[in-house]
Amino acid sequence: MAVAPAETSDGFTRQVGERLHAIRRARGYSLDELAALTGVSKGTLSQIETGGTNPTLGVLWRICDGLGLPFASMLGEGRVEGGTVVRKGDSAVIRSSEGELASRPLTPERALGDTEIYELHLAARSTHVADAHAPGTREGIIVVAGVVRIRAGSATYDLGSGDTLSFAADVPHSYENPGRTDARMYNVIVYGRR
Known part of the structure; x- marks a missing residue:
């Protein structure tokens, strides 16, 4: 895989x-x-x-x-006065326990306030289940390659390359790749109150 x-x-x-x-x-x-x-x-x-x-x-x-x-x-501070640069080779890939989802942080802590951006790779024919985040937290998904099915609460969204979605992430949610090839997407998380 x-x-x-x-x-x-x-x-x-x-x-x-x-x-x-x-x-x-x-x-x-x-x-x-x-x-x-x-x-x-x-x-x-x-x-x-x-x-x-x-x-x-x-x-x-x-x-x-x-x-x-x-x-x-x-993941560390990483802030530089006036701007923040994250080089592709400098950020570690974090994997889910089953290995189906790999996440690479694109923004260091607080670089964008309460917003974080990740590059996600989801293996073909796999599902990653996520717990609810803090109240008011929202996520945005931008699919770059492959197909992805997002379930958030009782709603289901089918997305293909170039599609975007924003959803409430303060409920249990999941990322599913029903396709035969790995999916790649960007994930934007905007935290609610803490």
């Missing part, structure tokens, strides 16, 4: 672990308290903090949602 061109690096794993540890310590949480807040086990949190495991998309989302942080906050 050719989902994305790059794998998550050890440097990325270490960076996420260091960021999580710093955020947890700054807020005064124990691992037990953070586990209760995020729904991620204490053991998994400890392994992430020490760089012992690559966190999946789902785990990172649960951590960020539990802490009330934008997803990119786990």
Whole structure:
């Protein structure tokens, strides 16, 4: 399955672990308290903090949602006065637990305020299910290649190359690729209140 061109690096794993540890310590949480807040086990949190495991998309989302942080906050600052440049080879690809979805952040934390942009690759004939985001959060999808079916709450949207969609992402939602080839899309997330 050719989902994305790059794998998550050890440097990325270490960076996420260091960021999580710093955020947890700054807020005064124990691992037990953070586990209760995020729904991620204490053991998994400890392994992430020490760089012992690559966190999946789902785990990172649960951590960020539990802490009330934008997803990119786990990926580092990356801001430059006056502008922000993200080079293609500089951002790590983050995979879902099943490997069907690969996400590459295109904007560092807070570069666009409460908006983040990702390049997504979804394997052929696969589905990725996402939990509801914070209240008021919206997503935009721009399909670049392939076909994608988005389910958000009780609504279903079928999209092809060149199609766009905006939807409420504060409900459980999913990305499905019913096609025979991988799909590529851009995902714009605009966070609601935290």
